[in-house]
Amino acid sequence: MRSSKIKSAVLIALCAVGSIFSANAQDANSILKKMDDVMYSPKDMTGKNKIVLIDKGGKQESREATIQQKGTDKRIFRFTSPASQAGIAVLSLPNDIMYLYLPAFGKERRIATSAKNQNFAGTDFAYDDMESKPYSDKYTPKLLKTEANVFVLELTPKSTSDYSKIIANIDKTNFYPVSMEYYDKGNTKIKEAKYTFRKIGNYWSASEIEMTDLKKNHKTKMQMSDVKYDKGLTDDDFSVRKLKQ
Amino acid sequence: MKNLALSIIKYRKAIIAAILVLTVFFGYFIKDIKVNSDILSSLPKDDKTAILFNRIGKQYGGNDIAMIAIETDNIFKKETLEQIRQITDSIKTIKEIGSVTSLTDVIDIKSSEAGIEIGKLVDENNLPKTPKQFDNLKKYIFSKDMYKGTIISNDATATLVIAKILDGSDKEEITNLIKSKITNLKLPETIKIYYGGLPFTINEAGKIIAHDLIFLGPIAFLVIALILLLNFRSKRGVALPLLTVVITIIWTMGILSLLHYELTMITCIIPVILLAVGSAWPIHVINRVNTETDPDKKKALVNALLYVTLPVSLAAIAAMIGFLTFVFGSYLTMIQQFGIFSAVGIFIALLLSLTFVPAHIVSINFKSNTKETTPKNNKKSFLDNFLKTNVSFIYKHPAYIIIPWALVLIISIIGITRIQHKVDMIDYFKKGSDIQKTERLMQSKFSGSMPVYVAVKGNVQSPEVLNVMKQIQKFMEKNPYIKHTQSVADLIEEMNNAMGEGKKIPEEQAKIEQLWFLLDGQDIMTQLVNDSLNEGLIQANMSTADNKVLTQFSEDLNQFIKQFKNYQIEVSGIPALYLRLDQSIVQTQRRSMILAIILAFALVALMFKSVKKGLYSIVPMTISIIILYGFMGWTGIPIDIATVLVASISIGVGDYAIHIISGYNHFFKLEPDVNTALRKSIQISGRAVIINVLSVAAGFIVLIFSHLVPLQRFGIIIGVAMISSGLAAITLLPVIMKATQKSQKIKSYDKTQSDEVLEKSEYCN
Known part of the structure; x- marks a missing residue:
């Protein structure tokens, strides 16, 4: 009699825990999906990008570029300053294919990079971080907690990655990311990104992303301005021919 | 002088109390003492080569690279690559490691007509499996200069994992952490792991310093205690010199710590040096007090102090000079510090010998009023026979003394031409040590x-x-x-x-x-x-x-x-x-040796107000240096960071001529006859010299237990220098003195008289 009572109690407890888990999983998934929607819903985007590099001594260096992006996997970065790098352009296409154009050489080279943990052009952003693939495709989310303004999600990579997990803070009302913390395989926090979003037209747009490499104590700020959405860019705008112009 | 002796008697309790208080005070600071095993930090701050080396090491991070070498029969095997991956990944998880480069984690840039391909040399998530894949990988790796000999050995049996430790982190802790992480992987025995690079070398050297400090001190202590016991066969004879030296060591180390200096691979032997050298002066004082027969204890002590203060002070000052010459002659700051603090220690030992030791003797004696029993050994010992034969040779057959010395000197001079220099730091570590193996x-x-x-x-x-x-x-x-x-x-x-x-x-x-x-x-x-x-x-x-x-x-x-x-x-x-270090070692050797000889000469000449006696004093030390370098030449012991110190130390510590000359002066005043004075001096002071040589040499010989090769060599050759200097002082020097002190009346050698003196000299024991 007593044992059956215990059994049923355990069963009830298990069911309760299970339902909490599934509810959580659903919530986490839908939160991450919503974040992806906020970040990747525009059909295309153009804008100006300022990259500020800050070293551990506080010394700053900046570069400017224009950005064009279509969907989540086509993008052109074209540097406008400093003078020595003006005209350098990087075209990213699906399947990790990139083309680099160096005006001093007057020619482009195809760059295939499978090493996604490499940093992009001296910044603290790895190629992995620059990728516009939806987070819900790459990570399995788990809702850790809900705070006053944010959902705290733990993202575990679905395939191989240099990160063991990412802790993402997602705005409760507008579902844009507020910050992300990146952990290595030893569970040490190695990088940290802070996002500043504002609304442009119908879309929430990241006006600044500040990425800090905690080991090197080096910081990169990517600041966006003149952002325009849905201007009807075509695939042709993302061709090697266009890259060289 | 007399007043000083009387004051010591009067204020004996205050002196002992003050010394004990100071000992507690300095002892308290010893706990803060730090070990600095970074050899590079000992490079002079104003030397161009050293500044550049340190700047580059710091600015470009080269001094922070830890290397883990993995050796096995074939690197291109699935298990081996898997193990390399495990090692790489486990090190990567250490917070203070900036980046790790290894076969399984290195960026490879391939350029071809089609473009540039940036990827990993080996995909750690998809390691090669088939023999063909391994073959291709091997071919590709060996086709690139940047991998051959840097990350993989030419015979493909060894590979390196290179980890950069972040600036400002505790390297000792990190290197220990790396080792423990790899040990925890429990790799099979077919895989050999070696640890290299400056952080590991420094860590290893730190352990060696700690070892030397912990083990050599007590061993030296026991050896000296044994020698004292053999000589004195009395509690006080053993305990008092040891107590004095221990207090000396506590003060010296306390001062070193108080002034924020750190212990280095050279300064860590200061306790051994002080045990070997510093025990000599309390022995002289006790010896002399024991020989005073005056029933009035006060008077006896005053007499003893009057007799002993000058020679003991002279010997201590000479030793201090020997050590202080390193301050001016040395390239590495750790050698300068060694010179300074050894000299400080010797000064303290002298001070204690002249204050603490008599104060202690008086307190004990006055209180208990028991006569210290120094057992009289009525049988003539080997030492007495040796001294007797020696005296007879000096007077009857000086050629028996001159010819062997001449031969030894000629052989030594030939040996000097064969002497080598060695500055390779890796050779400082014992064969079979981890550092040597990795190297x-x-x-x-x-x-x-x-x-x-x-x-x-x-x-x-x-x-x-x-x-x-x-x-x-x-x-x-x-x-x-x-x-x-x-x-x-x-x-x-x-x-x-x-x-x-x-x-x-x-x-x-x-x-x-x-x-x-x-x-x-x-x-x-x-x-x-x-x-x-x-x-x-x-x-x-x-x-x-x-x-x-x-x-x-x-x-x-x-x-x-x-x-x-x-x-x-x-x-x-x-x-x-190394080029700079080699030049500086030669320079140190010449400068400090010449300086030491000149100062030793000046000291004796000034004290005895005689240029001739100054010249006498440098005879045994010059001979001992020739023999020392000759010995090094014949035995292949190179001049290195530690052996370079021996000449100056032996000049200072082994200034045995002082004892013979001082004894000669003392007896000459009592009876102004050259021969008698000389004979008595040889038999009484000569005996003290031999005991001193043996105890100092035995103290230094303890250094052969050091884990650092130069310190081992140092221990051996300082013994050679001491023994040759001591022997020259009691054999050759009297022959020269006898030949040159002709202005006085020379009596013929009288056997009876000599024996009489010998009987009296028993008290010296």
């Missing part, structure tokens, strides 16, 4: 571990600077011991090739600036150029530690870079440092 592996299987740096000032994005760097690299690579050089110029060539324009430096700066875009932010860049891009570094390793090769290479390279007059080019690295 041998690095030299035999990889491109070596003797870093060579060439820093070229100028805009590193200009084709001219890059071409100068390339020319220097080509010159360096002609040396058979340099397999590979690395600079940003190589990377620019590689990138230019990737852009389809050939493996060369582009002619236009604009092109270089744009190629830079691809290199910016890569980890390796911080190791090759500075932040302001106005200095580029060429890095190479030499696979030899042969002094001659390193010296020749340094000279050739310096000559070669002279042609680039418009550029500021600096060379540093281990070969340049």
Whole structure:
């Protein structure tokens, strides 16, 4: 009699825990999906990008570029300053294919990079971080907690990655990311990104992303301005021919 | 002097109390003492080569590289690659590790007609499996210069995992953590792991210093206690000198700590030095007090102090001079500190011998009023017979003394021509030690571990600077011991090739600036150029530690870079440092030895107000130095960081002529006859000299238990120097004195008289 009572109690407890888990999983998934929607819903985007590099001594260096992006996997970065790098352009296409154009050489080279943990052009952003693939495709989310303004999600990579997990803070009302913390395989926090979003037209747009490499104590700020959405860019705008112009 | 002695008696309790209070005070600070095993921190702060080496090591991170070498039968096997991956991943998880490079984690850039492919050399998530895949990988790796001999050995049996420790972290802790992480992996025995690079070397050296400090001190203590026991056969004779030396050591180490100095691989032997050297003076004092027969204790003590203060002070000052010569003559700061603190210790030992020891004797004696029992040994010992024969030789057959000495000197002088220098720090560690093993592996299987740096000032994005760097690299690579050089110029060539324009430096700066875009932010860049891009570094390793090769290479390279007059080019690295260290060792040796001899001469001449006696005093020490270097030449013991110290120390510590001359003066005053005075001096002071030589030599011999090879050699050869100096002082010196002190009346040798003196001298025991 007593044992059956215990059994049923355990069963009830298990069911309760299970339902909490599934509810959580659903919530986490839908939160991450919503974040992806906020970040990747525009059909295309153009804008100006300022990259500020800050070293551990506080010394700053900046570069400017224009950005064009279509969907989540086509993008052109074209540097406008400093003078020595003006005209350098990087075209990213699906399947990790990139083309680099160096005006001093007057020619482009195809760059295939499978090493996604490499940093992009001296910044603290790895190629992995620059990728516009939806987070819900790459990570399995788990809702850790809900705070006053944010959902705290733990993202575990679905395939191989240099990160063991990412802790993402997602705005409760507008579902844009507020910050992300990146952990290595030893569970040490190695990088940290802070996002500043504002609304442009119908879309929430990241006006600044500040990425800090905690080991090197080096910081990169990517600041966006003149952002325009849905201007009807075509695939042709993302061709090697266009890259060289 | 008499007043001083009386004051000591009067204030004996206050003196003992004050000394005990000071001992507690200094003892308290010993707990703060730190060990500094970083050899590089001992390089002088104002030396160009050293400054450059330290700056480059810091700025470009070379001093923070930990290397883990993995040796097995074949690297190109699934299990081995898996193990390399495990090691790499486990080290990577350490917070304070900036980056890890290994076979399973290294960026590989392939350039082809189709473009550039940036990827991992081996995909750690998809390791090769089939023999064909391994074959292809092996072929590819060995087709690239940048991997051969740097990350994998030419015979594919060893590979390196290179980890960069972040600036400002505790390297000792990190290296221990790396070791424990790898141990925890429980790798099979077929895999051998070696730890190299400066952080590991420093950690290992730190352990050795701690070992020497913990083990050598007590061993020396026991050895000295045993010798004292054999000599005195009384409690006080053993306890009082030991107590004095222990207090001396506590004060010296306390002062060292109080002044924020750290213990180094050389200064860690100061306790042993003080035990060996510093126990001599309390012995002299006790000896003398014991011999005083006056029933009035006060008077006896005063007499004893009057007799003993001068020779003991002279001997201590001479020893201090020997140590202090390192302050002026040495290149490494740790040797200077060794000189200073040994001298401080000796001063303290002297001070205690003249205050604490008599105060203690008086207190005990006055209180208990028991006579210290020094057992009389009525049988003539071997020592007495030896001294007797010696005296008879000096007077009857001086040729028996002169001829053997002449022969020994001739053989020694021939030996001196064979003497070698050695500055290779790796040789300082015992054969079979981890540091040695790693080093041998690095030299035999990889491109070596003797870093060579060439820093070229100028805009590193200009084709001219890059071409100068390339020319220097080509010159360096002609040396058979340099397999590979690395600079940003190589990377620019590689990138230019990737852009389809050939493996060369582009002619236009604009092109270089744009190629830079691809290199910016890569980890390796911080190791090759500075932040302001106005200095580029060429890095190479030499696979030899042969002094001659390193010296020749340094000279050739310096000559070669002279042609680039418009550029500021600096060379540093281990070969340049070794060259500098070698010069400085020779310099230290000459300067401090000559200085020590001159000062010893001046000291004796001044004290005895006689140039002749000053000259007498340098006879035994000069002879002992010739024999010392001759011995080193014949036995192949090189002049190194520690053995270079022996000559000056033995001049200071082994100034036994002082005892003979001082004894001679004392007896000459009592009875103004050269022969009698000399004979008595040999028999009484000579006995003390022999006991002193044996106890000091025995104390130093303890150093053969050191884990540092130079300290072992130091222990052996200082014994040789002491014994030859002591023997010369009691045999050859009297012959010379006898021949030159002719102004006095010389009596013929009288056997009866001699024996009488000998009987009296028993009290000396």
